[in-house]
Amino acid sequence: xxxxxxxxxxxxxxxxxxxxxxxxxxxxxNPNLYWYRQAAGRGLQLLFYSxxxxxxxxxxxxxxxxxxxxxxxxxxxxxxxxxxxxxxYLCAWSPGLAGGEQFFGPxxxxxVL
Amino acid sequence: AQKVTQAQTEISVVEKxxxxxxxxxETRDTTYYLFWYKQPPSGELVFxxxxxxxxxxxxxSGRYSWNFQKSTSSFNFxxxxxxxVDSAVYFCALSEEGGASGSxxxxxxxxxxxxxx
Numbered sequence: 001x002x003x004x005x006x007x008x009x010x011x012x013x014x015x016x017x018x019x020x021x022x023x024x025x026x027x028x029x030n031p032n033l034y035w036y037r038q039a040a041g042r043g044l045q046l047l048f049y050s051x052x053x054x055x056x057x058x059x060x061x062x063x064x065x066x067x068x069x070x071x072x073x074x075x076x077x078x079x080x081x082x083x084x085x086x087x088x089y090l091c092a093w094s095p096g097l098a099g100g101e102q103f104f105g106p107x108x109x110x111x112v113l
Numbered sequence: 114a115q116k117v118t119q120a121q122t123e124i125s126v127v128e129k130x131x132x133x134x135x136x137x138x139e140t141r142d143t144t145y146y147l148f149w150y151k152q153p154p155s156g157e158l159v160f161x162x163x164x165x166x167x168x169x170x171x172x173x174s175g176r177y178s179w180n181f182q183k184s185t186s187s188f189n190f191x192x193x194x195x196x197x198v199d200s201a202v203y204f205c206a207l208s209e210e211g212g213a214s215g216s217x218x219x220x221x222x223x224x225x226x227x228x229x230x
Contacts, residue, residue, distance in 0.1 A: 043204065
């Protein structure tokens with residue numbers, strides 16, 4: 001069966017510091033991968049998605065970036081965090097099919113101080 | 114552009130009551146997919162159901178049922194005989210056919226359901 005991991009689970013970082021969040025998927029090949037952000041009490045905003053290694057599409061211009069160095073690894077990064085980057089970050093995967101359901105990881109709660 | 118509206122921000126019911134969560138969507142595509150997810154206090158989103166635009170049959174799974182009506186662009190979710198464990202935020206989502214872009218989901222803002230004992 002497929003599983004999706006995210007780490008760290010929680011993170012507190014000062015403004016201006018770098019960020020690296022990691023997501024890995026097990027039990028499947030060539031998944032579509034996604035990064036979402038959820039601000040407190042709000043819906044989910046798609047940040048990035050990837051349909052293959054090295055292929056990244058950005059949905060929202062910001063100071064975040066994503067990379068996919070391996071088939072089942074998706075990394076979210078920032079060189080300098082802003083206060084507005086605080087939130088709950090969720091990674092998800094879906095089969096490489098149109099309209100396939102997405103399966104979410106446990107999330108990372110990021111607080112920028 | 115696609116859009117999902119969940120007009121009910123918060124709903125509070127007493128255990129054993131039935132509750133319906135509303136979802137209205139907008140899309141220009143003729144082929145699309147609708148989803149419901151549950152987000153318990155732990156934060157992880159749990160997939161509940163996927164429906165494609167060509168299948169308007171209602172679905173029942175235990176205490177959960179879904180009513181899909183293309184004529185009103187709605188995909189409502191009903192919990193029968195609610196339980197305290199149903200307390201969570203529920204999200205409705207829409208995906209257009211995607212193809213090379215993958216199945217990108219547009220989420221509604223969510224409905225916070227509280228079931229009181």
